[in-house]
Amino acid sequence: xxxxxxxxxxxxxxxxxxxxxxxxxxxxxxxxxxxxxxxxxxxxxxxxxxxxxxxxxxxxxxxxxxxxxxxxxxxxxxxxxxxxxxxxxxxxxxxxxxxxxxxxxxxxxxxxxxxxxxxxxxxxxxxxxxxxxxx
Amino acid sequence: xxxxxxxxxxxxxxxxxxxxxxxxxxxxxxxxxxxxxxxxxxxxxxxxxxxxxxxxxxxxxxxxxxxxxxxxxxxxxxxxxxxxxxxxxxxxxxxxxxxxxxxxxxxxxxxxxxxxxxxxxxxxxxxxxxxxxx
Numbered sequence: 001x002x003x004x005x006x007x008x009x010x011x012x013x014x015x016x017x018x019x020x021x022x023x024x025x026x027x028x029x030x031x032x033x034x035x036x037x038x039x040x041x042x043x044x045x046x047x048x049x050x051x052x053x054x055x056x057x058x059x060x061x062x063x064x065x066x067x068x069x070x071x072x073x074x075x076x077x078x079x080x081x082x083x084x085x086x087x088x089x090x091x092x093x094x095x096x097x098x099x100x101x102x103x104x105x106x107x108x109x110x111x112x113x114x115x116x117x118x119x120x121x122x123x124x125x126x127x128x129x130x131x132x133x134x135x
Numbered sequence: 136x137x138x139x140x141x142x143x144x145x146x147x148x149x150x151x152x153x154x155x156x157x158x159x160x161x162x163x164x165x166x167x168x169x170x171x172x173x174x175x176x177x178x179x180x181x182x183x184x185x186x187x188x189x190x191x192x193x194x195x196x197x198x199x200x201x202x203x204x205x206x207x208x209x210x211x212x213x214x215x216x217x218x219x220x221x222x223x224x225x226x227x228x229x230x231x232x233x234x235x236x237x238x239x240x241x242x243x244x245x246x247x248x249x250x251x252x253x254x255x256x257x258x259x260x261x262x263x264x265x266x267x268x269x
Contacts (some may be wrong), residue, residue, distance in 0.1 A: 032147045046142035047158060048156055048157055048194050049146065049154035050145060050152075064213070093253075134155075
């Protein structure tokens with residue numbers, strides 16, 4: 001499982017959401033609303049015999065929305081956190097096309113106000129579970 | 136002393152390598168016990184009888200056509216197939232066990248918050264051949 005390719009395919013899936021920008025990891029400026037595919041939290045090897053499967057149980061995707069205290073920001077982020085719909089991050093990620101891993105599953109979403117490059121954003125932090133071939 | 140990690144285990148069923156979607160397996164070898172106790176004895180006396188065995192395995196359901204879990208195992212229920220087990224992995228000089236197994240159960244489990252899993256149980260039919268890999 002090539003993690004860089006998995007990150008690229010997650011980004012491609014997120015671009016299906018109209019108006020959501022997906023900057024490369026590590027950029028110093030984002031244009032909200034933006035989805036940042038973070039580094040995978042932990043890779044677990046040897047989930048089956050013979051290097052058959054590896055797993056990333058928690059890979060976070062963070063959606064940033066500007067103006068964290070405004071009511072419209074909460075409405076916007078609620079759309080991203082919805083289980084389905086045109087701006088649903090779960091729906092977009094799980095409907096994507098993947099060759100570097102098995103079909104991902106978005107397992108949860110949490111909310112916070114985060115600071116990215118000295119700017120505060122309302123954030124929805126999605127956790128994605130991913131498995132792929134070990135060899 | 137040298138321990139062996141289970142991740143190197145190799146299992147094939149009916150000629151198909153099922154290792155890439157298997158994460159647990161167990162071969163149990165046993166024998167019948169016959170009571171040979173006679174009058175006047177203070178303790179039971181037992182003698183060995185026919186050997187028997189059970190092989191169980193399980194893992195994550197693989198959707199791959201032809202070589203995936205369902206394609207390989209589902210048609211084998213009720214049939215006897217050759218099973219090859221390499222408990223220390225593949226390599227010259229490492230042990231290998233070959234035996235016939237009757238697939239008596241094949242189970243697919245679908246938890247809502249986890250990957251689809253499978254398990255299978257074989258009754259060993261005949262002897263288990265213990266050899267060393269060439």
